[in-house]
Amino acid sequence: MRDERASFDVLDRALRLAGADEADAVFASTDHNISRFANSSVHQNMSELSAWLKLRVVVNGAVGTAATTSFDDDELARTAELAREAAKHSGALPGFRGLYRDGEPLPNVVTFDAGAAAIAPAGKARDLRTMFDRGREHGVLFAGSYATGASSIACANTHGVRRYATLTACDATVIALRGDASGYATAIDRGPLDVLALGDEATLKATLCEGRNETLPPGAYDVILEPPCTAEVLEWMNMITFSGQSFEDGSSFFVDNVGKQLLGANFTVADDAVDPNFLPFPFDLEGMPKRRVALIENGVVRTPVVDKVYADRLGLPPTANGWSLGGGEHGTVFHGSVAGGEATREELIRSTKLGIWVTRFNYVNGLLEPKTALMTGTTRDGTFLVRDGEVVARLPNLRWTQSMVEAFSAIDGLTRDRRRVGAWYNAFGGTIAPVLKVGGWRFSS
Amino acid sequence: MRAFFDTLLASLRAPNLRYADIRRTVTSEQHVRVRNGEVDTLASTVDRAAGVRVLVGNGWGFAATSDVSEESIRAAARRALEVAAASHIATTQTVVLSDVDAYTAAWASKFDVDPWSIPLDRKIDHLLAATEPMRSDPRIHQVSGDLSAYRQEKTFASTAGSFIAQTTTEVGAGIEALAIDDGEFQRRTYPNPFGGDYQAGGWEIIEALDLPGNAPRVRDEALALLAAPKAPAGRFDLVVGSSQLALQVHESCGHPTELDRAMGLEISLAGGSFLQPAMLGNFRYGSELVNIVADATVPGAIGSFAFDDDGVPAQRFHLIENGMFVGYLTGRDTAPFIGRSSNGTVRAESASRIPIIRMTNINLDPGATPLEELIATTKRGIFVDTNKSWSIDDLRLNFQFGCEVAYEIENGRLGRMLKNPLYTGTTPEFWRSCDAVGDAASWRIWGLPNCGKGDPMQTMRVAHGAPVARFRNVEMS
Numbered sequence: 001m002r003d004e005r006a007s008f009d010v011l012d013r014a015l016r017l018a019g020a021d022e023a024d025a026v027f028a029s030t031d032h033n034i035s036r037f038a039n040s041s042v043h044q045n046m047s048e049l050s051a052w053l054k055l056r057v058v059v060n061g062a063v064g065t066a067a068t069t070s071f072d073d074d075e076l077a078r079t080a081e082l083a084r085e086a087a088k089h090s091g092a093l094p095g096f097r098g099l100y101r102d103g104e105p106l107p108n109v110v111t112f113d114a115g116a117a118a119i120a121p122a123g124k125a126r127d128l129r130t131m132f133d134r135g136r137e138h139g140v141l142f143a144g145s146y147a148t149g150a151s152s153i154a155c156a157n158t159h160g161v162r163r164y165a166t167l168t169a170c171d172a173t174v175i176a177l178r179g180d181a182s183g184y185a186t187a188i189d190r191g192p193l194d195v196l197a198l199g200d201e202a203t204l205k206a207t208l209c210e211g212r213n214e215t216l217p218p219g220a221y222d223v224i225l226e227p228p229c230t231a232e233v234l235e236w237m238n239m240i241t242f243s244g245q246s247f248e249d250g251s252s253f254f255v256d257n258v259g260k261q262l263l264g265a266n267f268t269v270a271d272d273a274v275d276p277n278f279l280p281f282p283f284d285l286e287g288m289p290k291r292r293v294a295l296i297e298n299g300v301v302r303t304p305v306v307d308k309v310y311a312d313r314l315g316l317p318p319t320a321n322g323w324s325l326g327g328g329e330h331g332t333v334f335h336g337s338v339a340g341g342e343a344t345r346e347e348l349i350r351s352t353k354l355g356i357w358v359t360r361f362n363y364v365n366g367l368l369e370p371k372t373a374l375m376t377g378t379t380r381d382g383t384f385l386v387r388d389g390e391v392v393a394r395l396p397n398l399r400w401t402q403s404m405v406e407a408f409s410a411i412d413g414l415t416r417d418r419r420r421v422g423a424w425y426n427a428f429g430g431t432i433a434p435v436l437k438v439g440g441w442r443f444s445s
Numbered sequence: 446m447r448a449f450f451d452t453l454l455a456s457l458r459a460p461n462l463r464y465a466d467i468r469r470t471v472t473s474e475q476h477v478r479v480r481n482g483e484v485d486t487l488a489s490t491v492d493r494a495a496g497v498r499v500l501v502g503n504g505w506g507f508a509a510t511s512d513v514s515e516e517s518i519r520a521a522a523r524r525a526l527e528v529a530a531a532s533h534i535a536t537t538q539t540v541v542l543s544d545v546d547a548y549t550a551a552w553a554s555k556f557d558v559d560p561w562s563i564p565l566d567r568k569i570d571h572l573l574a575a576t577e578p579m580r581s582d583p584r585i586h587q588v589s590g591d592l593s594a595y596r597q598e599k600t601f602a603s604t605a606g607s608f609i610a611q612t613t614t615e616v617g618a619g620i621e622a623l624a625i626d627d628g629e630f631q632r633r634t635y636p637n638p639f640g641g642d643y644q645a646g647g648w649e650i651i652e653a654l655d656l657p658g659n660a661p662r663v664r665d666e667a668l669a670l671l672a673a674p675k676a677p678a679g680r681f682d683l684v685v686g687s688s689q690l691a692l693q694v695h696e697s698c699g700h701p702t703e704l705d706r707a708m709g710l711e712i713s714l715a716g717g718s719f720l721q722p723a724m725l726g727n728f729r730y731g732s733e734l735v736n737i738v739a740d741a742t743v744p745g746a747i748g749s750f751a752f753d754d755d756g757v758p759a760q761r762f763h764l765i766e767n768g769m770f771v772g773y774l775t776g777r778d779t780a781p782f783i784g785r786s787s788n789g790t791v792r793a794e795s796a797s798r799i800p801i802i803r804m805t806n807i808n809l810d811p812g813a814t815p816l817e818e819l820i821a822t823t824k825r826g827i828f829v830d831t832n833k834s835w836s837i838d839d840l841r842l843n844f845q846f847g848c849e850v851a852y853e854i855e856n857g858r859l860g861r862m863l864k865n866p867l868y869t870g871t872t873p874e875f876w877r878s879c880d881a882v883g884d885a886a887s888w889r890i891w892g893l894p895n896c897g898k899g900d901p902m903q904t905m906r907v908a909h910g911a912p913v914a915r916f917r918n919v920e921m922s
Contacts, residue, residue: 033528036900038710041537044799045528046507049521052492067490069511079491086487089565094483121531129535144713145900175713249587250625327478327486362716367834368847369865371630376845378838380716399836399843399869401922424714424902444869444922445843 001117002029002051004164007154010053010071015158017073017080020057020087022099024157026285026325027053030427031117032149035124040132040141042125056325057083058099061092063309065326095313099286101159106289109273109280113191116168117150124148124195131199135176140203144174146195151427153285161287169279171422175381176202181210181394184359184381186228188422188430190279205359205382214385214393216443222355222412223441224348224386229361231421231431233375233404234269234336236366241373242271242295244310244321244331251370253405254301263299263408268339270294271305271321272432278337279420279429288320295333299409306331323428335429338436341414348413348437350389356398356443357384357391373404399445406440413437449515450602457499459526464500464542466603467522468754468796469493469513473596475561479572480589481580487565494797497522503540504532509797541781545757547606552751554613555744556647560594563648568592572620575656579622579664584671587623588664591640592616592651595894595906599796607756615747615906617643617894618651620660624667631670631864633849635659637688638832643892643906645745666850669862676851676866676921682823683868683919686830687883689848690809691891691909697872698730698737699807699909701841702764703898704773708782711801714900716839719872720770722783728770731876734812737765739774741789741805746908747892748807750792754800757789764807768877774802794903801899806890808910812882816913819881823915826854829866845869845922867922875916883912 002010007027014025029051036044054067057080064086066079124146135142147170154164171188172195183205185198239246246252253262273281273290283289286308294302306314307322310330321331349357359382368374378399385393415434422430450467457465471493478486495518496509506529508521572590579588595615602608619641621634636642636654644650685693701718705711720728731737741759743749750759755777764772773783776791779802793800820828834847847867853860890910897904 032901034901035532035535036710036713037535038708038712039538042532042535043505043538043710044507044801045505045532046509046799047524047528048509048797049517050494050509050511050797052511062484063487065486065488067488067492069491069493070513079489082489085565086489089569090484090487121528122534125531125534132535132537143709147900173713177709177712249623251623251630327476327488362839363836365834365836365847368867369630371628376834376836378836378843380839397838397843399838399845401845401867424900444845 001031001150001152001166007152007164008156008162011154011156013073014053014055014076015156017077018055018057019080020059020084022058022158023056024099024155024286024325025053025055026155028151028153030149030151033121034145034147035121035128036145037128038143040135042128045121047121054325055079055083057087059084059087061096062087062090063093063326064090093309096309097312099157099159100161100288100308103161104289106282107274109276109282111165111167111190111281113168116148116170116191119148119192127195131196135199135203138203138207140176140178140206142174142176142199144172146172155285155287157287163283163287165282167281172198174198174202176206178206181206182381186421188279188420209384209391209394212393214395216385216395218444220440220442222352223438224352224355224357225436225438226359227419227433227435228421229358230338230433230436232361232364234431235423236364236375237373237404238333239329240366240370242305242333243329244304244306244314245329247304248310248314252304253371253373254304257301258303259300261300262405263296264411265299266341266411266414267296267299267408269296270337271333271335272337273335273429275337278335278432281428284320284322285325286322288318290320293319304331305333334426336431338433340416340418340434343413343415345415345435348415348435349386349391352386352389355386356395357386375404376401398443400441400443402442407438410439411436412439446600447602447608453519453522454602454604457522457526459501461502462499464604466498466601469495469600470796471598472795475594477568477572477592478589479569479576481587482573482577484569492795494795495521496796497525499525499529500540501526501529502533503538504529504536506532507799511797540778542777543780543786545605545755545777548752548756549608550751551610554645556614558648560616560647575620575660578660582664582668584624584626584668585622585664586625590620590656592618593640601754601756603756605756609752609756611751613645614647615643615645616647616650617641617892618654618656620656620663622663622667624671626671629671631667633663633667633670634831635663637891639895643747643894645747645749670850670864673862673864676827676863678922680918680920682826683916684819684823684826684828684854684913685916686913687887687889687911688891689830689832690911690914692832692835693846694737694807694809694909694911695893696835696837697841697844698764699804702773703802704775704779704783705802707773708779711898715898719840719842724770725783726771729768729877730765730770730873731768732879733768734882735765735768735876735879736810737807738763738810739790739805739807743806743890746806746890747894747906748805748908753789753791754793755787755791757787760789762788774804776802792905794905798903803898803905804896804907806908806910809912811885811888811912813884814881815884816887819883819913819915820854820859821857823854824856827866827921828852828854828859829868842871844872869920869922875919878917878919879914880917881915883914888912
């Protein structure tokens with residue numbers, strides 16, 4: 001992690017060497033530690049200090065980018081030359097009105113927790129050892145990972161926009177295994193996590209309904225979906241529905257439906273990096289201030305998310321979702337926030353005559369039919385049969401194939417409590433979601 | 446560099462230090478993407494990294510840095526020892542390493558024309574020439590072309606006495622057409638989706654793909670899919686084309702034969718495996734026609750190398766032999782679990798990541814049936830090819846695949862084009878139903894540069910050779 005002065009020293013030199021009409025750059029530096037465990041034993045343990053710079057130049061309206069992990073003047077000059085060479089061979093971007101230049105004030109959000117930054121590998125190992133010992137008392141073995149990190153993120157451009165923030169993240173996943181049964185718990189926070197509580201939660205799921213196993217024939221059932229399920233679905237919708245790229249190429253079901261009531265009135269999802277209870281971050285990597293952007297509001301399609309290039313191209317208001325300085329999806333949701341309802345999880349279960357309570361999904365794929373967001377996946381680490389309002393048995397892992405347009409039009413209830421879920425590709429945020437009860441979810445095996 | 450590495454390894458001090466290695470990588474990538482006649486992406490990346498791995502007692506420690514100065518690598522070595530000490534607090538398993546010889550070697554994959562020597566203009570022109578012919582119909586909403594070059598220079602030294610330098614140079618390219626009409630959305634690609642096909646080599650590989658020559662067919666098939674009937678649901682004899690079968694091998698044989706998955710070491714993220722060690726040598730995975738090998742020595746394939754990141758030489762061995770499950774992919778710290786020695790499949794994305802078991806080139810060997818005969822002997826079936834969607838459960842049993850295109854087979858002849866084919870099954874049931882494997886003429890090796898595994902996620906470059914093959918009574922939905 002670099003301080004503000006060191007970060008801007010790299011950025012300023014890169015921008016000076018850019019030699020272009022316009023340029024912007026991102027410099028990120030991360031101290032990251034991750035402990036992986038299986039069979040209640042740490043088997044991989046790593047510490048990484050990394051830093052990278054990405055430079056984007058604009059020449060005659062055309063863009064080129066280059067990235068490096070070395071920051072002496074010679075290397076920065078080479079990087080700038082690569083970016084200029086790329087821009088020279090690209091055509092002018094249609095409608096592009098230039099890099100961000102307004103420099104509005106940033107939202108005041110807390111992104112750094114000194115306690116999280118101070119967590120050392122030995123402290124994590126002691127917590128894990130305690131969890132392992134506690135699991136053995138219940139005949140449970142644990143697998144999972146426990147990551148902690150502190151980063152500095154700085155971006156700047158030739159219009160004088162300069163942004164800097166530090167952030168911390170603690171992210172843990174715990175799977176409890178007893179015989180053929182497993183349970184799962186996950187958490188992500190800017191501050192330290194209670195890993196022991198995650199171990200207890202996973203143990204509860206692994207031992208619930210022990211010895212009571214049933215099966216269900218394929219068909220449509222009411223489901224009660226824990227937040228990791230919704231998070232995985234939203235990861236795919238990020239690509240096939242919310243991104244500027246999918247909107248522009250016509251594959252998103254948002255196309256021709258903006259302003260229309262397409263989904264249930266109780267379904268709202270936003271990109272919300274300013275919610276203090278989520279994983280706040282004040283700007284995107286083009287330097288724009290983050291704000292809450294409603295994607296679907298009470299079932300009404302509002303807007304895809306875009307970077308500056310696609311905001312100009314599509315004639316959309318900027319949404320501050322430029323996380324890759326060109327290319328990529330031209331707009332990515334890194335802070336997916338699903339609004340909660342009024343129920344508790346217990347109420348959702350009690351109201352279910354015959355249904356399936358799902359802890360998490362596995363290997364979802366959202367490319368089947370993007371126009372209806374038809375996806376497939378399986379369940380894992382705790383799939384339970386609900387009958388007459390009671391959790392009565394464990395079910396095997398099940399395959400489902402389901403349109404999300406249909407599913408999010410058939411939500412029967414949402415919990416007030418919401419939970420944060422991390423994603424491997426997202427260093428800035430994640431998903432926060434309630435437990436959902438959805439009618440008629442299609443299981444095929 | 447060898448003197449520095451040797452000195453650093455010799456300087457490591459810890460009670461019961463059993464093993465250490467150092468890797469340094471420089472990874473260069475260039476990606477060109479054109480879309481609807483414009484350059485959409487033109488990006489270059491140079492990533493430098495160094496990593497030090499130590500085994501102290503039974504505790505592993507690994508530390509990496511993107512600052513590859515000698516001072517920074519020394520600091521990483523000190524951190525690796527600290528991390529290993531922390532591991533010791535929460536490690537209850539005994540680590541046994543299989544033996545490895547000491548090697549001093551230098552290796553580089555071959556290419557005729559360095560992809561970095563080709564001017565950007567020529568690369569862009571090549572993609573534009575391949576994509577522009579696909580824009581001739583208003584129902585083609587988007588055309589795109591991708592071209593990428595990859596080079597990784599890796600230096601490795603270990604306390605086993607090895608010093609190994611390896612350089613791989615790879616390229617990939619492909620085109621795509623998206624057709625939309627009346628709410629129907631269809632995608633057709635060549636030679637594969639997600640950026641095309643990838644091989645070790647140079648510009649000559651790109652030219653041999655003949656993207657421009659295939660563009661009219663890709664356009665026509667995307668348009669034809671708009672009007673094609675949906676592939677039917679039910680049970681059919683399924684003929685799977687080479688590129689789709691390559692992904693089937695990847696998901697349903699490559700991953701479940703990774704020994705770390707079978708041991709539960711990857712269960713939290715990627716999952717486990719239905720193939721357990723007790724099944725080695727006595728479990729019928731497929732029909733007698735099914736022979737699947739791991740072969741890290743195939744020239745021109747992106748899963749090839751000379752030594753893995755344990756310093757073990759690249760090898761060829763059977764995973765499935767005459768349908769029986771006979772082998773796992775292993776590394777030095779996992780092979781002893783099944784009483785074997787490492788077969789050299791441990792790799793890391795770069796020196797900033799811990800090496801883990803990865804697929805190499807996992808290939809379904811060709812059989813004896815010519816494609817024409819395979820079709821001619823199918824009374825009622827479906828031919829599917831080119832992957833569109835993929836999903837498999839955490840034990841690699843229950844799968845569902847979607848393909849870009851399908852064709853009816855009626856009385857031994859290919860018939861109508863069908864859209865949105867989806868087939869599903871369980872792994873052993875599927876492979877046991879294989880009753881014809883295409884001959885060498887239908888066999889091709891496909892590069893997949895984006896196999897994800899590990900935490901932090903590591904993207905590995907692997908490959909799969911596959912012919913066409915037939916499977917009886919497969920469920921389609």
